[in-house]
Amino acid sequence: MPQLNMVQAINLALREEMARDDRVVILGEDVGRDGGVFRVTEGLFDQFGPERVVDTPLAESAIVGAAVGMAAYGLRPVAEIQFMGFIYPAMDQLFAHAARIRTRSRGRFTAPLVVRTPYGAGIKAPELHEESTEALFCQMPGVKVVVPSGPANAKGLLTAAIRDPDPVLFLEPTRLYRMIKEEVPEGEYTLPLGKARIARPGSAVTVVAWGSMLQRVMKAVEGYDAEVIDPMTLSPFDWETLLNSVRKTGRLVIVHEAPLTGGLGAEIAATVAEEAILHLRGPVIRVAGPDVPVPLAKLIDHYLPSPERIRAALDEVLQY
Amino acid sequence: MPESTLATFAVKRLEIIAPDGTADDSLVPDLSGDELRRVYYLLLLTRTYDGRALALQREGRIGTYPSVLGQEAAQVGSAYAIHERDWVFPSFREMGVHLTLGYPAHQLFQYWGGDERGLRTPDGMNIFPICVSVGTHIPHAAGAALAAKIRGDRIAVVAYFGDGATSKGDFHEGFNLAGVRGLPTVFICQNNQWAISVPLSSQTASRTLAQKAVAYGFDGIQVDGNDVLAVYRATREALEKARNGGGPTFIECLTYRMSDHTTADDAGRYRPPEEVEKWRERDPILRYERFLAKRGLWNEDYAAEMQGKAEGEIDEAVRRYEAVPPPEPGEMFDFACGELSARQRQQRENVRE
Numbered sequence: 001m002p003q004l005n006m007v008q009a010i011n012l013a014l015r016e017e018m019a020r021d022d023r024v025v026i027l028g029e030d031v032g033r034d035g036g037v038f039r040v041t042e043g044l045f046d047q048f049g050p051e052r053v054v055d056t057p058l059a060e061s062a063i064v065g066a067a068v069g070m071a072a073y074g075l076r077p078v079a080e081i082q083f084m085g086f087i088y089p090a091m092d093q094l095f096a097h098a099a100r101i102r103t104r105s106r107g108r109f110t111a112p113l114v115v116r117t118p119y120g121a122g123i124k125a126p127e128l129h130e131e132s133t134e135a136l137f138c139q140m141p142g143v144k145v146v147v148p149s150g151p152a153n154a155k156g157l158l159t160a161a162i163r164d165p166d167p168v169l170f171l172e173p174t175r176l177y178r179m180i181k182e183e184v185p186e187g188e189y190t191l192p193l194g195k196a197r198i199a200r201p202g203s204a205v206t207v208v209a210w211g212s213m214l215q216r217v218m219k220a221v222e223g224y225d226a227e228v229i230d231p232m233t234l235s236p237f238d239w240e241t242l243l244n245s246v247r248k249t250g251r252l253v254i255v256h257e258a259p260l261t262g263g264l265g266a267e268i269a270a271t272v273a274e275e276a277i278l279h280l281r282g283p284v285i286r287v288a289g290p291d292v293p294v295p296l297a298k299l300i301d302h303y304l305p306s307p308e309r310i311r312a313a314l315d316e317v318l319q320y
Numbered sequence: 321m322p323e324s325t326l327a328t329f330a331v332k333r334l335e336i337i338a339p340d341g342t343a344d345d346s347l348v349p350d351l352s353g354d355e356l357r358r359v360y361y362l363l364l365l366t367r368t369y370d371g372r373a374l375a376l377q378r379e380g381r382i383g384t385y386p387s388v389l390g391q392e393a394a395q396v397g398s399a400y401a402i403h404e405r406d407w408v409f410p411s412f413r414e415m416g417v418h419l420t421l422g423y424p425a426h427q428l429f430q431y432w433g434g435d436e437r438g439l440r441t442p443d444g445m446n447i448f449p450i451c452v453s454v455g456t457h458i459p460h461a462a463g464a465a466l467a468a469k470i471r472g473d474r475i476a477v478v479a480y481f482g483d484g485a486t487s488k489g490d491f492h493e494g495f496n497l498a499g500v501r502g503l504p505t506v507f508i509c510q511n512n513q514w515a516i517s518v519p520l521s522s523q524t525a526s527r528t529l530a531q532k533a534v535a536y537g538f539d540g541i542q543v544d545g546n547d548v549l550a551v552y553r554a555t556r557e558a559l560e561k562a563r564n565g566g567g568p569t570f571i572e573c574l575t576y577r578m579s580d581h582t583t584a585d586d587a588g589r590y591r592p593p594e595e596v597e598k599w600r601e602r603d604p605i606l607r608y609e610r611f612l613a614k615r616g617l618w619n620e621d622y623a624a625e626m627q628g629k630a631e632g633e634i635d636e637a638v639r640r641y642e643a644v645p646p647p648e649p650g651e652m653f654d655f656a657c658g659e660l661s662a663r664q665r666q667q668r669e670n671v672r673e
Contacts, residue, residue: 051470062459062493069463096453103655105449106440165658236661
């Protein structure tokens with residue numbers, strides 16, 4: 001098995017799916033000749049040609065809107081939005097159309113499309129290049145939201161996303177693009193959407209994290225008897241895995257780089273309060289970004305949940 | 321160095337039938353007498369459907385409804401040229417298009433009556449569901465056309481929208497994509513000159529809407545939107561051009577919204593009645609009747625017979641609509657996504673109780 005980083009793993013998933021299914025078409029800015037600004041689509045234009053890898057004009061709403069039309073016509077478009085901060089013009093297309101075409105048309109038309117976008121902070125990039133507003137998308141029924149945490153699950157999850165009959169927002173943690181190399185299966189390999197993985201078993205406290213925060217949490221919990229859950233799919237969330245863990249440990253810490261208020265941690269905490277409160281020994285603690293727009297590079301380390309803040313939360317909840 | 325001129329543009333306007341019914345024979349499309357009469361019936365059917373919908377809304381039997389009164393020729397004339405294999409992306413005021421393409425009238429009542437099942441396009445019809453978010457279906461049409469081009473399918477993709485839509489970002493993004501890629505699209509704007517209470521003069525500084533296509537690299541033409549044959553001719557040519565790889569066309573049908581924006585609006589608050597009366601004289605059905613009469617294809621008895629037939633068809637559609645049992649509460653989950661999550665399944669149980 002080759003040792004690949006996340007960029008290479010995603011590239012491999014795209015290459016294999018495009019070879020297997022000629023309905024799969026990539027579209028976006030700079031995805032063709034340039035191979036994508038992070039090189040995620042490198043080589044695909046040469047291999048599959050300009051009708052399978054489409055360099056679009058600079059128009060995010062039209063990129064996702066065109067993907068809706070292409071999917072309705074019978075293709076399987078994989079649209080790239082260059083950075084999550086540029087997805088906002090396309091939210092109308094995602095929310096008013098992609099998310100609801102199946103229900104509005106009573107199943108006559110569907111939108112089997114994927115929107116991939118670099119997600120999250122920590123690469124010292126300009127404004128709007130480090131967003132994590134996943135909670136907004138989790139609130140819209142009809143859109144799935146998926147966040148890989150490493151090269152292997154990136155390949156498995158993206159393959160599943162491309163094959164999924166409904167729209168999937170695939171958030172690629174930019175900080176992890178080249179940070180990790182691991183064995184990635186070649187050939188047929190999928191991971192089910194909507195299923196979490198237990199990244200690290202434990203019994204004293206449950207920690208939930210995703211994206212590049214998952215990697216940070218794995219380091220921070222060294223020395224603790226912590227069970228770490230990697231949801232991989234944020235919507236639909238795997239409640240069963242989470243609740244089983246919380247019922248076992250009785251303690252929950254949620255770590256997300258997205259701003260605290262209205263973040264997905266709130267939904268997780270509310271669900272645990274509804275369905276497992278008698279199992280909790282103490283409060284649910286969220287370690288999250290502050291409620292401010294993501295700052296630039298000089299302050300980003302004070303914004304992101306740090307290993308110290310994560311360990312402080314573990315220490316606090318373990319007192320109960 | 322002397323100045324040079326890099327680009328100029330011209331916008332043509334097509335008219336075929338004069339208000340008195342005389343027509344330029346060189347421009348009259350080659351339709352048979354039966355086909356010309358079929359177009360007439362569809363105009364009557366559209367107006368009859370529309371009048372009935374307004375009545376039903378007043379009686380509380382359907383909800384808020386946007387009238388197509390005055391726009392019948394723009395809708396029927398263009399739709400009559402569309403082939404079964406073409407794809408159509410309508411906005412929300414295209415009932416004449418729907419009826420011309422054979423979309424079941426009772427389903428239109430169902431949709432405006434608040435039953436989503438009305439929006440389930442029958443199998444075999446390539447009509448996308450009505451688009452409420454103005455202009456956002458224009459990129460859909462571009463995407464479908466791009467897919468058709470990739471697949472090598474010789475079809476045209478039609479998007480309908482109003483004058484207000486030409487101010488939306490998606491109009492520009494969709495047009496730009498269609499132009500730069502030479503997509504097989506026909507964009508049809510029903511310029512009825514009012515976007516709720518905003519007149520065309522507040523919507524744009526462009527002399528015509530048609531010329532907006534020029535910036536995106538393709539032709540725009542304005543037609544008299546109340547002249548059903550002009551609309552038909554321009555649309556047919558544009559569709560053939562698209563199917564043959566000639567790229568996009570933009571057709572601006574200059575017409576007039578004779579009624580309110582919807583039944584929740586009162587156009588009397590912002591429109592002078594003299595303006596409406598002026599356009600009543602340009603009524604599309606009246607003009608076409610004069611044209612047909614001059615060709616021996618129309619008289620009062622024939623009109624009454626066709627009107628009776630249209631009423632019968634709409635009566636049946638209303639009867640069918642009101643015979644449909646209301647949807648079950650659980651049905652809101654039926655097509656929410658391909659496979660419901662555990663949480664959604666629980667919610668469906670809760671809703672059923």
